[in-house]
Amino acid sequence: MTKSTEIVRVLAEELANVPPGTRVASEADVGQRFGVGRAAARAALGELERRMLVSRIQGGGTFTRRRVDYLVAPGRAPSWSRTVREAGATPRTVVLACDEVPLPPSVAHELGTQAGEPAFRLVRRSFIDGMPAAWGVEWLTVALVPELPAALRHEESLDAILRDVARVRPERAWTRASMESAPDDASAGLGCRPGDPAWLIASLARDGADGPPVLSTERWVRADAVRVIVELGAHETAQHETAAHGVTAARGATPAGPVSSRPT
Amino acid sequence: MTKSTEIVRVLAEELANVPPGTRVASEADVGQRFGVGRAAARAALGELERRMLVSRIQGGGTFTRRRVDYLVAPGRAPSWSRTVREAGATPRTVVLACDEVPLPPSVAHELGTQAGEPAFRLVRRSFIDGMPAAWGVEWLTVALVPELPAALRHEESLDAILRDVARVRPERAWTRASMESAPDDASAGLGCRPGDPAWLIASLARDGADGPPVLSTERWVRADAVRVIVELGAHETAQHETAAHGVTAARGATPAGPVSSRPT
C-alpha cells in the first residue's frame, strides 16, 4: 500500500459524510498531517479529483463536490432546470448566443423541415449551484417561437418556454449519449480542461408522443458535475433505484458508499 | 502554454495515425527529446493515458490503444462477441464462476419467476484483443439451459448458447447505463486501478420482442477500452454517424486501424 493510496482511503472516508462545497485540507496540510512530502499529498488530492469527489481551484482550494443524477429515459421531459431542481440543486442557464440563421441541411432533416428555413441557433451554458456543468447548441425554427429572444429574458427554461409560449409538450423522440474526452471548444464552454471526461448528448424532442419534431440539441455535460444515467425500455421497477443483481447493491442518490459482494 | 501540454499536443498528433498497440516513446525518451525532466515527460504521457489514447503498463511500456464502439440501442442484440467482432477486434470471454444457486428475490423479480428457483450465477470476464475490458455477473434459470456448464466449454458467447441450445432469441427488454469510478471489486475484475472510469451496464434480455425475460446481467466495462453509445428512440439516420449540429464536426469514431499488434 503506497502512502498516497492510504491517504486517499482515509480522506475519501472522511469526505463521504460532508456536505458539498466544504473546504478540504490543502496540500500542505495533508502533507503535514500524514507526514509526507507535497508530491504525495498532491497525488492523493489529485486522485480524489479524478474520482470526482472533490473540485480543485487554483488559488482557491479544494472543495467537496456533489454529482447530480440526470436520468435520460423515454417519457422523461428533456429539461435541465427540472432535472437539476429535482435533485435538490439550483439550476441556472445563461444565453451565450441567440442567432437567427437559415437552418443547415442536417438539422433541417432532424426537424423534418426545409433547409434554409429561419431558425434560432441557441448557444447556452448551464450551471449547477453556480458551477458550469453543461454547454451546447440548440436549434428550433423561428416559426415555432418567434418571440424566443424576448421570452428568454424572463424565463431560463427552454422547456417552459416551449410549453407556455409555443404551446407544445416536449418529449424525447431520440437521444444519443456517449462519454468522451472534452475537445477544446467543449472544455472552454464547460470551464474545464481539455481532455476532461464529459458527456456528449444529442437529442431530438417532439411535440407529445407522436407530434412533429420541435427541438434539436447537442450538449456537452461535465462528468464530474452530472451522473448521467441512460435507461432504455420499460421496466416495472424503473423508478429511480438501481437494480441489484448481486454485484452492486442499490446506490443512494448521494453516494452512501458502493456495497459489493465479491464474486470469483 | 506549459511544456507538458505542448508535449501532449505534439504526441497526440503523432499518435493519431498510428495503429493500436504501437509502442510509444518512454518517459526518458520523451524527456530527452523535448529537453525536459522526467516529471514533465511523465505528466504528458499520463495526460495521454487520461485521454484514453494510450495504455501504460508498469515494466512494459506505453502503447497506443483503440476504443471499440459499443452501441446500446433497442433492437440491438446484447452480445459482447458480436459487437466486438463487428468493430474489427477480437473478443474473448472466460468463465470465472458458474454456480447453481437459488435465485435471489430481486433477480427473480427481474426474470419474472419465483425466488429460490434453481439458477446459474455466471461471473465472466471479457477481453478485447487480449486485454480485459468487461466483467460482471449474469443470471439465468437452470430450467432454461440445464446444460449451460457443458455448453460454455465449447461456446463462449452466451447469446449463441441461448439461441442454439435454449432456442430463444435474446433481445434487449431494459438497459441502464451509467459512468462510475470503478469500485474495488470491479477494478479487480477489469484489471484496472480502483477509481478508473468505468461503465456500469445493467440489462434484462427477453425472448423476442414480447417473450418472457431470459437473462439478467450487470456488467462493468472499462471506459478506456469501450466507447459506449446509448441510443434511445427511433431515428431515421440512426445508423452509426455522429450528428453534427454546428458545435461538433463529425469526429471519426475510432482511429481506423487494422488489427492491433498486442503489446506484451
Place this chain on the structure above:
DNA sequence: CAGTGGTCTAGACCACGGG
C-alpha cells in the same frame, strides 16, 4: 539483467484567488 513505469522527496517558480 536492463529498461520501464510507479512512487516519493526537497526544493523552486509561477498563476491565481481572496482578504
Place this chain on the structure above:
DNA sequence: CCGTGGTCTAGACCACTGG
C-alpha cells in the same frame, strides 16, 4: 499580501516486464 493549486527539476528507490 499570503495561501492556494499548477508546473517543473534533480535525484532516489521500488516493482514489474522483458529478453
